Amino acid sequence: MPVKHGQSSYRDRTDEFFAIVESLRRSMAPAANNAPYVSGRSDVGRREDPRSAASLQSEFRKRAGKIGLAISQTSQKLTKLAKLAKRTSVFDDPTQEIQELTVVIKQEISALNTALLDLQAIRNAQNDEGNNSRDTTTHSATVVDDLKNRLMDTTKEFKDVLTMRTENMKIHENRRQLFSSNASKESTNPFVRQRPLASRPAASQLAPLPWANGSSSSSSQLVPRNQGEAESSPLLQQSQQQQQQQQQQQMVPLQDTYMQSRAEALHNVESTIHELSNIFTQLATMVSQQGEIAIRIDQNMEDTLANVEGAQSQLARYLNSISSNRWLMIKIFFVLIAFLMVFLFFVA
Amino acid sequence: MALNLRQKQTECIIRMLNLNQPLNQSGTANEDVYKILIYDKFCQNILSPLIHVKDLRKHGVTLYFLLDKDRKPVQDVPAVYFVQPTQSNIQRIIADASNFLYDTFHLNFSSSIPRKLLEDLASETLKRSSVEKVSKVHDQYLEFVTLEDNLFSLAQQSTYVQLNDPSAGDKEIEEIIEKVASGLFCVLATLGVVPVIRCPRGGPAEMVASLLDQKLRDHLLSKNNLFTEGGGFMSSFQRPLLCIFDRNFELSVGIQHDFRYRPLVHDVLGLKLNRLNVQGEKGGMNLFELDSFDPFWSANSSLEFPEVAVEIETQLNKYKRDVEEVNKRTGGGNGGAEFDGTDLIGNTKHLMNAVNSLPELTERKKVIDKHTNIATALLGQIKERSIDAYTKKESDMMMRGGIDRAELMAALKGKGTKMDKLRFAIMYLISTETINQSEVESVEAALNEAEADTSAFQYVKKIKSLNVSLAASANSASRSNIVDWAEKLYGQSISAVTAGVKNLLSSDQQLAVTRTVEALTEGKPNPEFDSYLLLDPRAPKSSSGGGGGSHVKGPFREAMVFMIGGGNYVEYGSLQELTQRQLTVKNVIYGATEILTGSELVEQLGVLGKKMGLGGPVASSSSSDH
Structure with missing residues (x-):
């Protein structure tokens, strides 16, 4: 329902716009045939220049899109895995499936990681060429950061799922022990098949197993x-x-x-x-995440920028003054040495 | 399903950010497109309370700029423009397009772009052969600022002055009315509902109501309109009631002091677009954000200030207790003696839990700190200006319809800023039935002594005296059949002041607006409100004058209240209380042309006073600096 509301509350005027454009073009075409052509040519000339940058940019964009798509696919798989892992029933444990999915996701995540590194390399190469505008640089940096964040989130989710899975397995284990300690239920326990092979013939031979308690104290007794x-009755072989x-x-x-x-x-x-x-990674991300959470778009970033630039120029000035001082010191030192020489040669 | 304006508008904006593509379940677009968002000043105000940078990033916005900033080209990236359809904005867009700043241009206009501007855009881009760059043109109908779930503002400044300006001509008034009505139309389009409109007869409220009715009718005529899908099944039974009022309906609420948290924060500290600047202890400005994501704010903003202080205290104690709990669990427990395997495991578990609970705790701490800061700042102001005394005396005055002379003078000579005194004096004027000449003169003298700008006071006095003389000559019958709008406006604004007084006198603590809305939504015959105009844009034209069928009168679950000429948080709070107290109305959305503090409204009154040639020499000197 809300989506429907959303869809209805705007109007697409694109067709209207292009209809106007069409009619204007028709009316303009006979009158000024040359003018748009010439201006178009000049535009072509103008656009020739940043073409290489543009091609690089589109390469960047293509790759970024691909990575984004792959991440979303991976996260879809992850939700499937989470659903599987959440199943707590003892009797149908989809271990096989989970294993397979885990391996796949793990591979995908590492592949994505390398892809991201490649992307970053492309971006750096672009920046080194230096013919990009500042906005382009910021744009691509944000894209890379965004992808990184998404991959990080996915990885974290993956880890959470795995942790949950281990937790579940532990619970299963406990339950298993609970069941297997009860000797009378042993024969009906479906986990018999999961015991080590060695015990299987014994289980089939002796119905009430004295050691099936599993407690080491009783068996050691x-x-x-x-x-x-055995010692007391050696008669019967x-x-x-x-x-x-x-x-x-x-x-x-x-x-x-x-x-x-x-x-x-x-x-x-x-x-x-x-x-x-886990704790350490969480701490690390907590520190890094403090940044963008609460920023509103109208917060005055320009001021901050100006402040930073001012600080930088101040630092530069300080550096200048320091380095000139250093030069002075060197000069003084030379003068002193010279005097020392004079003193050594002529006086002593 | 309650109407939630904030949610609706956010949905619209998110859809716009996703290039108006349909969304999938997870709320993001199917394919990832990185884009740049460009907005103008007005649309920045729309966006900033609704959507944070984090959300922008989530929807693939990498950069966001103001339209008139000097921007550098970014190749191969689509740009989403969200601007008002004005001539200058269009020019700027054309310049951007012809400079090939971005790959494609998705233009979104906050309200419907006029045909002429669209033609300008087409011809100019065609001339500069950049028309292929424009990929989409959309009307978004989002020209209003949503501050909370049920609070919006059209962000149209000083409407009150423009509407009540004695020198304003027909054309200007019509322009303003048109602006207000189109803003309201945007709100309704976003909500996707066609309401039943009620308003008092006469004055700007009726003009806006009838124009809005006209707009809705015209729009509903076309087959593919904005309301066909959205309305659907629900709207035929559960249509909301839209009540339109004029500020003159109850002027006093806009002026009086209030002691509840939200109005106090707004009035004293200047809450703007849900943001607050508070002078820190060390001289720096602290920036706070107060919206529905702040649990403390949404829970306690309608409480009185002392209760809020107590609440902060309890929250702080609770927080301290929780922190201690976490510390005990992780650090203090084992002294190293029982360091065996199981304990190790348990310990790391505790540590994990502690780490997991830390973000929540820091979040709470932040909220508590924020409100402690705000409350401290408020308390300082309250002490300095003794706002509590003003609040108490003003409400006393309104209840009893007068005040002891000694008390009056004591307040005017006591603590408080010029503006506080002026507001108090105006409240005195509004509250008294008859003007005691000598008392008024002494009040004026006291104001002059305090060097306050008296033009607002003079204006209200003038209106009041006119009203008294008018009331003597013309009775209420003449009110209803004045055809000439100018005369009606003038007469209405005068009679409304007394109406507001009466409303206040008859009710204890409850605002006239709230009472009226309550009566109108109940739909029972009530002699006081039966004279109100009823417009139903869905009904056939012929029956609209007669009052329509019974279904448009019946009890309404949803209501919208719109105040022309400046609303405030006092009324908002009062209307929200109504929904909790009363059974029929489930949800009330409150809107205004702008949200004004008491002093801002008094300033507007002062401007009006000056336009009428009233006010002392002090007035002219202070007016020069703003």
């Missing part, structure tokens, strides 16, 4: 007792064999849980470092 049993097998089976999960806990700890440290780096 179990191990010596089993060993004791078969049983011993069985026991050994059992022991092995129990050792595997023991190691497994240990590794898991290690991995988790590593994970935590990693995420901590990640968070820290």
Whole structure:
């Protein structure tokens, strides 16, 4: 509705304008056939000059447009990824898709980064040629800055999505542990297939697993007792064999849980470092973002400019006076040396 | 769906910045085009309260310039022009185009460009063979300044003087009326609604109303008009009511002192285009912006000043508490002893949260600082001029219709600037039913003693005395059938002053405008307001005089109030209160030809007084310097 309102409240008078132009042209054509032609020629001559600059400029513009488009495409992909990552359901975890998208986005962002650097190089080359007006320079600088900001925003968003994803994964992990600690539910738990391969045959052999608690304390209690049993009944080879097998089976999960806990700890440290780096980047952007937020167009920029220029000229004058002083000092020094020479040669 | 003028106008501007291309969902144009924005002084005023540099950047504007600045060519970049359709602006555009400053020119005019100017533009650009440069020409119908969601100003200066000028001829008056009506037309076009118009009979209000009615009718005749799409389903049932008043309807509101935050900031510190310059403690000027993005301002601007001070205090305390909370969570908690893994993780989490909450906290701090500064500056002025005393005495005067002589003289001899005294004296004149000659003379003497410019006082006195003599001879019946507009204007302006007095006397604290709007929106028969003119641009011509169908009288949910000759924040605040207090009216948009402080209005009165040849020698000396 509001968009509709917006659309209705203006009038396109372009057609009217060009109709007038057409009728004027027709009325003017027989009367003054030469005049517009000549002026057109002179314009061509005038425009010949900045042509190279213009071509460079259009190259710049083309590239800027491309980068802008790519950024918006990337951010679209990013929203898709965010949607995927937001899914908290344990049962359909679109890990595959997320991985693929993440890789794609990562590549795109780095490609965009290099493209931006290229763009900046073009701009610098243009500026070095020096035949651009001041406004053109400002314009292209703003374009580059704008693109940079947008890319930065996209990257930040990307990071946020990834952080959220890790968060979700952690939650999943916790939930998984919660479920797997409950032995009776083990057989129905869909995460059995995600356990390490080694434990799978054991799971199929013994329905109520004593070590499935996952708590290392209970299994470590179990191990010596089993060993004791093995020693106390060496008579039956078969049983011993069985026991050994059992022991092995129990050792595997023991190691497994240990590794898991290690991995988790590593994970935590990693995420901590990640968070820290996040903080630093945020701080950096916070500092840099203070600039343009609250400026209104009518704020008197000219004054500031004048002030800056005044300050600059003052500095230049100061530099001048300092350098003239330096010259004076050198002169005095030379005079002193000369006197010293005279003193050394003639007196001593 | 309430009408939100600010949002609508911002949408229009954003659409214009995107070269009038349709927008996609995220609010930006589909393809990225970097462009340059060129505007003139008037359009800068339109843009600056609505859109910040950050938003301009978001919509691909890299550079923004005033039209008459010396600009350098930028190749291969389109330029968006947003200017008033005036001769000089057109000339400037032609010069730009023929110098090939930019790649293409997208011309947007703040109101409809006359055919003649369009022809000028066409012929000149054709002559200089730069006509291909002009790619689009648009009429934007945006010739008004929106200050808040429901407040706009046409930014037409000293309309009051021009309308009440005794020496003004038919032509000048008609020009002003035309200007005001076209400004209002722009507002309506932006909102996309055709309202039902009510106004008091006689005077500029009726002239503007009938001209606007005419304009709307003419426009609605054409098939493809500005209101077909926008109006749609909603408008047939929920049309807003547009009430047009003249400043003379209630002159006193424009002059009196007020003690609420927003009017006080406007009156004392000179709020302009939502911006405020306050003298800092160290002599530098502090620039503040007060608009709907400032939560404190939008929440508390209608409170009385002492309450605002209390509110600032509580906000500050809350802020301090929050900062302490953050500090405790991040810094003070662990003494290094329990530095194990889990705590580390928790700690960084806290740190993250703290960092995330920091921007919000600094934002709040900034707001609090801003309002503390403003309040300090206000308090200084209030103490120096004892504005509280003026406010109290003026409202007393209005309630009782008079004041003790001793109190009157005490106020005039007490603290306060010349202007405060003058305003007080004029309020005294307006409030009293009959003029006590000796008292008035002593007031005048006191004003002269204070070296105040008395021409405004003289003007009001003259009008008042004329009014008294007129009221004796002519009764109210003669008011309604004066055909000659000049006589009507004159008579209206006089009788309106007394009407304003009566309005004030009968109501306690509530303004006449608010009361009238309330009665009109309710749509119940009310003898006091039945004589008001009713115009319905959608209705067929024949029935418009008779009062139309019942649907145009029924209760209105949306109302617009327009004040010809200068509005103020007191009325705005009062009308916004109406929407909260009353059930039928959901939303009131308030507009005026310009937003005036009390002293600005008194100055205009003074100018009028001088034009009538009134005022003392002091008056002439002070008039020379402005």
